[in-house]
Amino acid sequence: MTTGAAPATAAAAVERPTGSAPGPRRRLGVLVPSSNSNAESSILRMLAGEADVAAHFSRFRLPPDLGDRIDAGVLGDAPAMLADVEPDAIAFHGTSGSWTGFAGERELCAQLEVVVGAPATTATLAVRAALDALGLRRVGLVFPGPRPIAEQIAVQYAADGVAMPVISAPEVELANAEIARVGEDWIDALLRPAFQGDVDGVVCIGTNLRSAYRVSAFEAEFGVPVIDSATATLWQLLRLAGAARPIAGWGALLQA
Template sequence: MTRIGMIVPSSNTALEPATMRLIADRPDITVHFTRIPVRAITLTAGGAAFDVETMLAAARLLADANVDCIAWNGTAGSWLGVEYDRQVCAAITQETGIAATTSTFAILQACHDFGVEALACATPYTGDVVEAISQEYAHHGLDFVGHTEWELTDNASFAAQPDSAIADLLVSAVESGSGSSAAQAVALICTNVDGTTVLNEVEDRLGIPVIDSIAATLWWALELTGTDARIPGAGLLLEQGPLRHRAKALVTELRERTGCDRTTVRIDEPTLGLRVDLCAAESRAQGVRSIQHDPSLDQRALETVRWLEEHRQTLVQPTFAEPPHPPQALRDVYGVSAQVLGPVERDGELTAWFSAHSIAERPWTDDDVAAMTHAQQAMTALLKDQ
């Protein structure tokens, strides 16, 4: 049994029922709540007690329930700054010995694992709060390419909006964007607006993930306890997030071990909505262009992928002088001059493959190939659990 403790804003009426609905079919999880005073959301913090001692007092009560993780289920760190959340979590863990996290950490982690850099932002807050959030998120590699807000300050009023208004808020945040960068996800930043009831509808309409604060906080708290965090039917984050989180760790480790410029993994997993025409995870060296959200190529039709299908072994290419040749776009658009591809099989089918890209031609060492083999084996084990 996993017990999650959550610190809740006192005027919040959305997150508790939403969280309990999400875990309704999970008898292995219980969630326990306590509250701190929060009545209004403004940059002056009037009507809210976000100080560390108030958080500690709430955490001590949750610790009495022997919870496995304590989550501050509020997004104040999004405008107060991530350093504020770090201080709160460090103080809670030092005081109670229990791992701690926050809604803001969960949102940022979800963006990291889904490879999101261009983000649309939907909130009930006022424009100055949204501007502060935008500035803070920019420090973490996230560019707001669109945003919509209700311009409200009274926290209790946030939860009074109907599902249709929440769906419209999310769609409007994406459609408000301008310029060359399309939103790769939309974040609903507030735990007193329940986006969990419209996640599937909005994601089907927009074709991108909705990172709902309530769902994200539950997901990340479960991940921190080592509990299966997948909840089918509750949006892309709770559906794909557990696998993407582990895939991100694998491509990051592969790039670090090989010293290459970019690593990716593509996965065909229909039950999760994953297809190989988009990367499930990517890791890049600084200044290297992302390929993760480019769906322009039919991956199964590529000469290199057909080679993997036929041979089912690691393809090592120090140069591209000999066949099988990669697509011209990989060379011309993304500047790749050498690569290693590692196939992953399940039930006799080529269901995934890793790519390690180098901008310069290079010899791939036995250690590089061993790192690729490790990644392939780890992904094989992960996919067996799906």
């Protein structure tokens, strides 16, 4: 019988990994309100042709009152669970800061950055950054929630240097799940009045409203940019993650 060195085990044959893994190189973390059914689907649609970017999601439950500010206590374990995938950037995919105030949104981002260890944004701050990027200072507002909340949004933006002379909000109050189910005709009817008057763009605030799918058509019709809050969230995430690039088919903001 011949003898020799013992064969190497499988574990010994595999060295500690180095280099880039196949598949997406950039990871985006997204915190989604539990009643939002648009966030994942719209982001995945927008990223369908971007093989080097992946989006990862974690859910939390919104407080019952629209006037409640979102902070780390509301988000619970959702940010920490996203931190486990080591995202390059993270976003709170909600717009409540549009009416509760930009300062609270910046505080939330600071809290998220501590927990996750990556740059953070919110849908509200992403919209505000998009307005600056496109040089828009007088915009029509589209909001699928109650008109009194829409008026609070206009006050917050006016204090931050952006006028909203036209507000389009529905006559009936819809629950968040209902907003996600409205049809294309309903969305179009909500968007159209926001282009009236002397505006240099339109903002759609409400990440569960599927207005992103109608942005290109309305931009072509009226000749001004349309900023959708769900689209703006992805746009800002890509910038923070060092993965900014033009993505066609979703309007001027993502195309730039």
